[in-house]
Amino acid sequence: MGCDGRVSELLRRNLQPTLTYWSVFFSFGLCIAFLGPTLLDLRCQTHSSLPQISWVFFSQQLCLLLGSALGGVFKRTSFISSWALVLC
Template identity: 65%
Template sequence: MLLKERIQTLFKMNLHHICTYWSVFFSFGLCIAFLGSTIMYLRCQTQSTLSQVTLVFFSQQFCLIIGSSIGGVFKKT
């Protein structure tokens, strides 16, 4: 029971941070989900191949992961 109470206390103390992080990742997810469903229209409008368009999405996500990792390292120190 002690562990459960400690987790609940930590959750209550950090509720603002938890809600902020959740909303940021939720909004990122919605943006990516929205763009993913329009990939074929984007391909037609830019007159690109499907592999070129998907490379753009991959690059965006890869840079997001790298930037988040580097930002986390700087924030931690």
């Protein structure tokens, strides 16, 4: 069995987790991507300035970064990592 056979066997054994991770990251990316084009509309609806509304997106991304980092650090303890991601 060559290298291609091992890779396909590994994918076949882990198909469900692979598809789950792919769908989670794909849907998460779509949720974040649609916010960018709506920035100006959201600014008009909330009667905010552009710098004010930009802080909303900055804080969202910062909390995402912190939550992911804390979840990665505490990945061995599922309870702590789950709460780190929920709080951020």
